[in-house]
Amino acid sequence: MCRLFSLTSRDPVSPMLAINALNVMKEGHDGSGVGLYLHDLGGPFGEMKEAPILSGIFTEAGLKRLSQTAAEIGLDPKYSMTFSPQTPPPPGTPKRGTYLARAYDIPEAWKGLPADELAQEYTRFRLMLRASGEELGDMQVFSFWPDTIMVKEVGDPLTVGQYLGLDNKDLVARRILAQGRQNTNYAINLYACHPFFLQGVCSMTNGENTAFIPIREYLSSRGVDGYSGYQSDSEVFAHILHFTLKRLGLGLEYYKHIITPLTDEELEGHPDRENLIRLKQACRKLIIDGPNCVIGCLPDGAMFMVQDRKKLRPGVVGGKPGIFAFSSEICGLNAAIPDRDPSKDFQPMHLDTAIVRPDCQEVTICNQMQVLPRLH
Amino acid sequence: MQSNAGLTPSTLSLKDLPWQIDWDIHTCTLCGRCTAVCPVNAIELGVFRKRELHAKPGIPEKPTNTYTIYHGIRQRTDPAYRCIGCAMCNMVCPNNAIRPRQLSESPMLWYHNNRGGQPRTRGGRRNEHGPNLLDQVKFIRISMLTDPALDAGRHEFELKTLLGRILPPEEEINALKTDGWTPPVREIYPLIIGGMSFGALSPNMWEGLYMGISYLNEELGIPARISTGEGGCPPRLLRSRFIKYVILQIASGYFGWDEIIRAIPEMQEDPCAIEIKYGQGAKPGDGGLLMWYKVNKLIAALRGVPQGVSLPSPPTHQTKYSIEEAVAKMIQSMYMAWGFRVPVYPKISASSTSLAVLNNLVRNPYAAALAVDGEDGGTGAAYNVSINHMGHPIASNLRDCYLNLVAQGRQNELPIIAGGGIGKNGNIAANAASLIMLGASAVQVGKYMMQAAAGCIGSEGDRCNVCNIGLCPKGITSQDPRIYRRLDPEKVAERVVDVYLAFDTEMRKIFAPLGRSTSLPIGMSDALGIADKDAAERLQIKYVV
Ligand code: SF4
Numbered sequence: 001m002c003r004l005f006s007l008t009s010r011d012p013v014s015p016m017l018a019i020n021a022l023n024v025m026k027e028g029h030d031g032s033g034v035g036l037y038l039h040d041l042g043g044p045f046g047e048m049k050e051a052p053i054l055s056g057i058f059t060e061a062g063l064k065r066l067s068q069t070a071a072e073i074g075l076d077p078k079y080s081m082t083f084s085p086q087t088p089p090p091p092g093t094p095k096r097g098t099y100l101a102r103a104y105d106i107p108e109a110w111k112g113l114p115a116d117e118l119a120q121e122y123t124r125f126r127l128m129l130r131a132s133g134e135e136l137g138d139m140q141v142f143s144f145w146p147d148t149i150m151v152k153e154v155g156d157p158l159t160v161g162q163y164l165g166l167d168n169k170d171l172v173a174r175r176i177l178a179q180g181r182q183n184t185n186y187a188i189n190l191y192a193c194h195p196f197f198l199q200g201v202c203s204m205t206n207g208e209n210t211a212f213i214p215i216r217e218y219l220s221s222r223g224v225d226g227y228s229g230y231q232s233d234s235e236v237f238a239h240i241l242h243f244t245l246k247r248l249g250l251g252l253e254y255y256k257h258i259i260t261p262l263t264d265e266e267l268e269g270h271p272d273r274e275n276l277i278r279l280k281q282a283c284r285k286l287i288i289d290g291p292n293c294v295i296g297c298l299p300d301g302a303m304f305m306v307q308d309r310k311k312l313r314p315g316v317v318g319g320k321p322g323i324f325a326f327s328s329e330i331c332g333l334n335a336a337i338p339d340r341d342p343s344k345d346f347q348p349m350h351l352d353t354a355i356v357r358p359d360c361q362e363v364t365i366c367n368q369m370q371v372l373p374r375l376h
Numbered sequence: 377m378q379s380n381a382g383l384t385p386s387t388l389s390l391k392d393l394p395w396q397i398d399w400d401i402h403t404c405t406l407c408g409r410c411t412a413v414c415p416v417n418a419i420e421l422g423v424f425r426k427r428e429l430h431a432k433p434g435i436p437e438k439p440t441n442t443y444t445i446y447h448g449i450r451q452r453t454d455p456a457y458r459c460i461g462c463a464m465c466n467m468v469c470p471n472n473a474i475r476p477r478q479l480s481e482s483p484m485l486w487y488h489n490n491r492g493g494q495p496r497t498r499g500g501r502r503n504e505h506g507p508n509l510l511d512q513v514k515f516i517r518i519s520m521l522t523d524p525a526l527d528a529g530r531h532e533f534e535l536k537t538l539l540g541r542i543l544p545p546e547e548e549i550n551a552l553k554t555d556g557w558t559p560p561v562r563e564i565y566p567l568i569i570g571g572m573s574f575g576a577l578s579p580n581m582w583e584g585l586y587m588g589i590s591y592l593n594e595e596l597g598i599p600a601r602i603s604t605g606e607g608g609c610p611p612r613l614l615r616s617r618f619i620k621y622v623i624l625q626i627a628s629g630y631f632g633w634d635e636i637i638r639a640i641p642e643m644q645e646d647p648c649a650i651e652i653k654y655g656q657g658a659k660p661g662d663g664g665l666l667m668w669y670k671v672n673k674l675i676a677a678l679r680g681v682p683q684g685v686s687l688p689s690p691p692t693h694q695t696k697y698s699i700e701e702a703v704a705k706m707i708q709s710m711y712m713a714w715g716f717r718v719p720v721y722p723k724i725s726a727s728s729t730s731l732a733v734l735n736n737l738v739r740n741p742y743a744a745a746l747a748v749d750g751e752d753g754g755t756g757a758a759y760n761v762s763i764n765h766m767g768h769p770i771a772s773n774l775r776d777c778y779l780n781l782v783a784q785g786r787q788n789e790l791p792i793i794a795g796g797g798i799g800k801n802g803n804i805a806a807n808a809a810s811l812i813m814l815g816a817s818a819v820q821v822g823k824y825m826m827q828a829a830a831g832c833i834g835s836e837g838d839r840c841n842v843c844n845i846g847l848c849p850k851g852i853t854s855q856d857p858r859i860y861r862r863l864d865p866e867k868v869a870e871r872v873v874d875v876y877l878a879f880d881t882e883m884r885k886i887f888a889p890l891g892r893s894t895s896l897p898i899g900m901s902d903a904l905g906i907a908d909k910d911a912a913e914r915l916q917i918k919y920v921v
Pocket residue numbers: 395397410413414415416417418419458459460461462463464465466475476
């Protein structure tokens with residue numbers, strides 16, 4: 001079972017903080033990979049919040065092709081951060097080329113587009129690059145979105161982090177999601193590596209989603225750009241979250257009701273019973289199964305943890321005003337925020353959603369038995 | 377036998393009959409119970425001639441002989457009275473002195489099953505030996521090391537399904553916000569007892585099944601449902617609260633619908649759903665058929681017809697000319713009759729036109745589901761040729777339907793109920809789970825219930841199959857009180873409950889290791905494998921050898 005660790009902090013911090021926390025939970029994963037999601041960036045990227053950032057891995061040819069393709073549609077590179085390690089890669093990690101995060105000025109044609117159309121343009125561009133990269137083998141693209149960087153690689157998280165030089169002082173962020181294992185249920189493939197990201201919505205999971213195939217079939221049939229690829233059974237968690245927020249217009253409080261609805265008995269006395277029953281029926285295709293702990297981050301920077309219906313996975317939230325962390329194990333929390341009050345640590349159970357809002361002040365617990373915000 | 381003793385082309389020898397009666401002279405007490413119980417008079421008391429030789433010891437005296445007679449059991453060879461292998465004679469024999477035995481190699485009877493130019497009509501099943509496709513499907517995705525398997529005994533499982541049209545989430549939320557109408561949806565158990573009519577079944581059988589269903593619902597909280605089949609529903613049941621566990625079926629003969637329409641104003645509860653029957657798996661393209669033998673006073677009264685006449689339902693609803701029209705008119709009028717509160721769906725036989733029907737239903741916002749019945753379905757009466765040779769297997773037909781919905785993004789919005797041959801060889805849970813993972817929202821069974829809950833002795837080897845002529849030896853499909861009082865409704869109810877409970881346990885035993893517990897694994901095709909390459913390709917599941 002892989003270990004998960006995420007941080008939400010008032011001040012930008014280095015991703016190495018999260019990677020170190022993963023490292024202390026090492027027994028729990030086989031060190032086969034690392035995935036990082038960095039959002040609300042500090043450093044030079046922090047000064048260009050609106051500019052979409054492309055992150056991925058490119059060969060020489062890939063970099064050239066990227067420049068051409070970007071220029072063709074009028075994307076103007078603004079600032080790049082590259083990692084082209086000169087040392088030989090650590091054992092298990094292939095030699096790949098350049099790890100790139102590049103911010104762009106968007107073309108005239110995109111300026112003034114409504115937010116969701118702009119989001120679509122970003123997504124299409126990323127998918128186009130991904131597809132052509134898969135064909136020619138010269139690029140892997142993980143995200144193209146403002147204020148967001150994603151890094152994925154195979155190998156031991158700490159070693160890979162050092163190898164890529166992620167301790168770069170310019171690479172800091174306020175929201176960090178980190179995961180320490182390659183996907184094992186399906187083919188080894190960087191696209192299968194957590195976290196998964198789509199249009200500001202990000203999630204990672206440890207566990208197995210046995211309802212994957214029907215959910216994948218359903219999501220793929222929704223006609224949404226970006227609901228595709230599916231190299232991992234956990235990718236659907238990010239897309240269900242995206243679906244809940246963007247397509248259904250529901251808040252995070254509803255996410256758990258979608259993926260693990262209440263039983264009939266629990267619904268019996270629920271103040272929102274009627275609505276919840278109908279929601280459960282309409283969204284039945286999105287009910288997940290299998291042991292899962294899901295950690296995710298919303299476009300507004302809220303970070304959360306939910307558990308599967310049976311709470312078969314560990315997970316804990318803790319911290320202090322200004323910085324909070326979500327971790328598979330308490331030792332990860334101890335490593336990252338040693339000076340917090342551990343008596344306030346919280347382990348979400350099968351009905352809970354633990355949320356830390358972007359102000360990083362407290363952990364809010366949203367229980368499925370509670371009244372929900374009104375639909376409007 | 378002398379050559380002038382009436383040998384005709386249809387004179388068969390004992391050797392030509394598929395079922396042979398082994399009768400043991402040494403243990404028979406000549407009580408006559410077997411001949412009395414035999415539903416088809418295949419055996420009769422016989423008088424046999426015997427010559428006994430008396431040879432005295434010593435040479436001088438010559439041996440003498442005497443002629444005597446003795447009584448015994450004789451098997452008749454007239455095709456009209458051939459033994460059907462039901463073994464009722466054995467069941468009633470105090471000494472086990474008699475039993476039927478199947479003769480594998482004799483095909484002669486097949487050529488003489490059409491006396492008077494009438495092809496054989498029979499009830500029962502398809503009579504095809506061997507494992508069917510569903511029995512060959514394996515469940516291959518077992519959670520072991522990557523994740524702890526669930527515990528079928530301890531964990532909670534949600535083994536329920538939805539019957540009724542489900543709106544896409546966006547539309548449902550919109551309806552929630554604007555207080556709009558949404559189609560009625562029922563949460564039910566995914567094992568439905570399929571349509572077997574009051575008329576096809578004896579009153580005792582009917583009562584037993586419905587008692588069992590009511591007990592499951594009221595006492596055990598298992599939302600099991602049963603379809604009435606065509607032929608109406610007893611008025612007392614229509615007006616009772618138990619009607620909510622019942623799916624009322626309407627077919628092209630409209631038998632019994634006068635009663636139902638009349639009862640609507642007095643109904644305490646809505647029925648679970650309305651099923652419009654267009655076809656059935658055992659005889660695609662044929663309507664219903666209740667042969668005259670079974671149309672007694674009660675059945676005649678309930679169906680509003682004269683006594684003692686055969687009651688064929690035509691193969692189509694004669695007032696409609698197309699599926700579009702039928703769907704539009706029938707479904708809408710049925711919806712209207714119950715104030716848009718009851719799901720209405722059609723049942724068709726699996727065939728290459730299933731997809732066409734499905735596509736029509738997808739576009740009809742009122743259609744609540746589609747029931748598809750495969751070739752292995754059983755029946756109360758049909759032509760032999762229809763039962764044995766017509767129809768489409770359920771697995772691939774269902775799969776086509778499901779994948780068609782997936783391609784349109786409509787999966788599970790229009791639930792598909794699959795039937796036809798589920799549990800044919802006794803593997804009801806495995807068969808049902810396979811179909812659910814291939815895309816069915818629920819499955820329906822008929823003959824499995826008759827066999828398991830009432831002891832129907834029909835088998836897949838042309839045994840019994842006299843359901844049509846009112847002689848059902850077990851009293852399941854007979855309308856003759858002298859016969860059906862053999863069947864104790866209470867015991868049938870008990871067995872229905874046993875079947876459901878055992879099914880439930882086995883379903884958990886399948887779903888738990890696959891890691892599924894929070895919702896029914898509809899369409900979880902990655903869990904299925906089969907050792908037949910063509911079948912794997914056709915069903916889009918894994919090929920495992
Ligand atoms: S097996 Fe059935 S049909 Fe045959 S003789 Fe016995 S009772 Fe009659």
